[in-house]
Amino acid sequence: MSFECGVFHTRYRSDMGLRPKPAQRIRLALFAAAVLVFPFFASPYWLDLANQVAIATVGAIGLNILVGYTGQISLGQGAFMAVGAYAAGLLTLNLGLPWGVSIVLACFITAAVGTFFGLPSLRLKGLYLAIATLAAQEIVQWLMVHWTAVTGGTEAIVLPSPRLFGIRLNSAFSFYWIAVLAAAGTALFTANLFRSRAGRAFVAVRDQDIAASVIGVDIFRTKLLAFATSSFFAGLAGALIAFYRSIVTWERFTLEVSIVYLAMIIVGGLGTVRGSLFGAALITLLPALITNVGRALQETAPAVATLLPYAQQGVFGLVIILFLIFEPKGLSKLWGNVKDYFHVWPFAYRRG
Amino acid sequence: MADFLQLTVSGLSTGMIYALAAAGFVVIYKASDVINFTQGDLLLLGTYLIFFAVAQIGLPWSLGVLVTVLLAVAVALAIERLVLRPLIGEPIISMIMVTIGLSSILRGLVNAIWGPAPRSFESFLPEGSVVLGPAVLSTGRLISIPIALAVLAALWLFFRHTRDGIAMRAIADDQQAALSMGISIPRVFGVAWGLAAASAAIGGIMLGNIVGVTPNVAAIGLHVFPVVILGGLDSIRGAVIGGAVIGLLEAYTGGYVGHGLNLVIPYAVLILVLMVRPYGLFGKEIIERV
Numbered sequence: 001m002s003f004e005c006g007v008f009h010t011r012y013r014s015d016m017g018l019r020p021k022p023a024q025r026i027r028l029a030l031f032a033a034a035v036l037v038f039p040f041f042a043s044p045y046w047l048d049l050a051n052q053v054a055i056a057t058v059g060a061i062g063l064n065i066l067v068g069y070t071g072q073i074s075l076g077q078g079a080f081m082a083v084g085a086y087a088a089g090l091l092t093l094n095l096g097l098p099w100g101v102s103i104v105l106a107c108f109i110t111a112a113v114g115t116f117f118g119l120p121s122l123r124l125k126g127l128y129l130a131i132a133t134l135a136a137q138e139i140v141q142w143l144m145v146h147w148t149a150v151t152g153g154t155e156a157i158v159l160p161s162p163r164l165f166g167i168r169l170n171s172a173f174s175f176y177w178i179a180v181l182a183a184a185g186t187a188l189f190t191a192n193l194f195r196s197r198a199g200r201a202f203v204a205v206r207d208q209d210i211a212a213s214v215i216g217v218d219i220f221r222t223k224l225l226a227f228a229t230s231s232f233f234a235g236l237a238g239a240l241i242a243f244y245r246s247i248v249t250w251e252r253f254t255l256e257v258s259i260v261y262l263a264m265i266i267v268g269g270l271g272t273v274r275g276s277l278f279g280a281a282l283i284t285l286l287p288a289l290i291t292n293v294g295r296a297l298q299e300t301a302p303a304v305a306t307l308l309p310y311a312q313q314g315v316f317g318l319v320i321i322l323f324l325i326f327e328p329k330g331l332s333k334l335w336g337n338v339k340d341y342f343h344v345w346p347f348a349y350r351r352g
Numbered sequence: 353m354a355d356f357l358q359l360t361v362s363g364l365s366t367g368m369i370y371a372l373a374a375a376g377f378v379v380i381y382k383a384s385d386v387i388n389f390t391q392g393d394l395l396l397l398g399t400y401l402i403f404f405a406v407a408q409i410g411l412p413w414s415l416g417v418l419v420t421v422l423l424a425v426a427v428a429l430a431i432e433r434l435v436l437r438p439l440i441g442e443p444i445i446s447m448i449m450v451t452i453g454l455s456s457i458l459r460g461l462v463n464a465i466w467g468p469a470p471r472s473f474e475s476f477l478p479e480g481s482v483v484l485g486p487a488v489l490s491t492g493r494l495i496s497i498p499i500a501l502a503v504l505a506a507l508w509l510f511f512r513h514t515r516d517g518i519a520m521r522a523i524a525d526d527q528q529a530a531l532s533m534g535i536s537i538p539r540v541f542g543v544a545w546g547l548a549a550a551s552a553a554i555g556g557i558m559l560g561n562i563v564g565v566t567p568n569v570a571a572i573g574l575h576v577f578p579v580v581i582l583g584g585l586d587s588i589r590g591a592v593i594g595g596a597v598i599g600l601l602e603a604y605t606g607g608y609v610g611h612g613l614n615l616v617i618p619y620a621v622l623i624l625v626l627m628v629r630p631y632g633l634f635g636k637e638i639i640e641r642v
Contacts, residue, residue, distance in 0.1 A: 067445060073444065073445050073448065120623075120626055120627065120630075123626075123630040124626060124630050126444045127381070127387050127444065127585075128581070128626060128630060128631065128632075130387065130444075130448060131577045131581055131622065131626075132622070132623065132626050134574070134577060134619075135577075135578075135619035135620075135622045135623050135626075136623075138574075138615075138616060138619040139616055139619055139620065139623070142612065142615060142616035145612070146611060146612055255574075259452055262445075262448075262449060262452070263449065263452075263453075266445070266446075266449045270445070307464050309463075310460040310461070310463045310464035311460065311464070312460075313456050313457070313459055313460030313463070314456065314457050314460035314461065314464070316453075316456050317452075317453035317454060317455070317456030317457035317458075317460065318453070318457060319453075320449055320450065320452065320453030320456075321435055321450055321453040321454065321457070324439060324442070324446050324449060324450045324453070325435070325438050325439065325450075328442065328446060
């Protein structure tokens with residue numbers, strides 16, 4: 001039953017394709033079909049979760065470009081998403097731009113801001129860079145609350161829901177298509193990015209930046225490009241959240257958000273696109289799962305149900321730690337193990 | 353002038369608590385390269401454990417302090433043994449995330465056991481105030497400054513004069529050379545975590561006395577980063593200077609400027625310092641070889 005025995009490429013082009021094996025294409029097609037069919041059967045609750053996962057995937061892929069592929073640790077994801085959300089919101093409200101245009105502009109604005117905060121990365125590494133991005137997060141967070149003239153301070157910005165061909169896209173069902181399109185576009189772009197010269201340079205900088213510069217990679221340019229690309233997608237995620245929730249408040253973009261996104265890429269797998277999706281799904285669905293368990297326990301054990309928020313906190317931390325100790329390469333590696341098992345399925349000699 | 357004195361005292365006393373937490377951070381970072389985000393939660397643990405020991409069990413405060421420090425050290429040793437030992441040699445991002453995960457668990461546990469509402473116990477630092485000219489200074493805060501300094505001095509003496517302290521400095525300097533001289537690395541890592549927890553627990557006890565027992569105490573953990581960048585990651589002295597500067601800056605901007613600027617000023621300073629001196633004001637530049 002093994003699909004992958006004897007895939008024989010006669011051209012480099014087919015060998016180097018994004019999905020060179022038939023089994024990969026079949027899996028992708030099945031997944032795409034599931035994604036397309038899903039909203040017609042799902043309840044609004046699950047649709048809402050799916051939208052959250054799709055948006056989180058965009059953000060997680062963006063963060064993964066920076067942290068997983070380029071090795072620049074960033075605790076500023078929440079801040080970059082905030083820039084995207086506020087930019088999209090303010091462009092629509094103040095300049096009256098259509099939502100599509102303001103989302104695209106917001107992405108570019110976030111990329112510019114991200115590049116600015118990437119400037120210290122030329123001289124800073126590891127711990128010092130992490131702390132610098134932490135400072136960026138705190139400063140942007142403070143600006144959101146205190147720069148009242150622009151952001152409205154603690155007052156939320158309320159946005160009109162987006163329209164397409166005169167139809168209001170205000171339901172989870174209609175927004176699903178936007179979010180999924182954005183996630184698919186981001187995934188496709190990123191998968192291809194790392195087959196290009198620029199993407200390979202990112203990976204070289206991650207593995208050993210001094211060695212990379214010796215073989216001719218312009219480190220500074222590469223790092224800035226990584227910050228720009230990463231924050232572009234962070235901005236996209238932020239702008240999508242803004243239009244999905246029709247409301248922009250600073251509480252959605254705190255340091256906790258940065259940490260949640262880091263957790264997604266750690267749990268999913270650093271430096272993989274599919275890992276970003278897995279991680280985004282797991283970390284987004286986990287609190288929902290715990291809430292559901294809590295509701296089920298409400299009648300039988302109300303004492304347990306009151307501990308729910310803390311259980312969420314604890315489980316979140318526990319998941320990160322367990323993955324780091326037992327599977328540091330994340331869900332992506334686990335999925336790889338499953339595939340490897342079926343790769344030679346009836347003849348399991350490779351195991352052990 | 354009265355304002356100035358009061359702000360100075362309050363700034364210095366919070367600054368010294370930052371210094372206690374930062375000293376723990378530095379000890380762990382130097383010994384084991386772990387970037388410890390749980391420092392704030394160790395403070396939180398100290399605050400709630402002293403509340404537990406003094407208010408809930410009813411121990412006298414001297415015994416309560418002892419129990420608190422011992423329990424905090426036990427928790428830290430367990431963390432080191434169970435979570436960080438398997439991760440020795442992992443990349444820096446794993447170290448950051450594992451301590452963030454720990455911090456989430458600790459916070460969840462503390463909240464689950466003691467609830468989110470603020471608690472209080474009878475402060476055992478002398479209450480009341482000292483009147484100095486026009487200024488009224490809180491005695492508790494005044495007294496907490498020398499206590500913190502004494503703890504930090506004890507840490508400093510430990511590094512200079514004890515066998516474990518010197519072993520720790522040797523490991524910080526060159527892990528392989530230290531290993532070949534027969535120094536036990538697991539032991540040193542354990543001692544580092546124990547010391548960090550003890551100093552944070554004492555900070556937490558003082559916070560419990562001065563500020564009260566609330567879950568917000570954990571937020572102080574983040575202030576450790578500006579402090580260590582300013583003071584450099586090399587010395588206890590740096591942590592004291594950094595803590596004092598950040599504490600005073602916060603107090604003065606909070607008192608004279610307002611607008612919540614005190615929340616962001618440490619980070620603005622941090623960015624400035626990193627722009628000028630990428631390894632911190634007193635930090636040593638690391639020379640890398642491929």
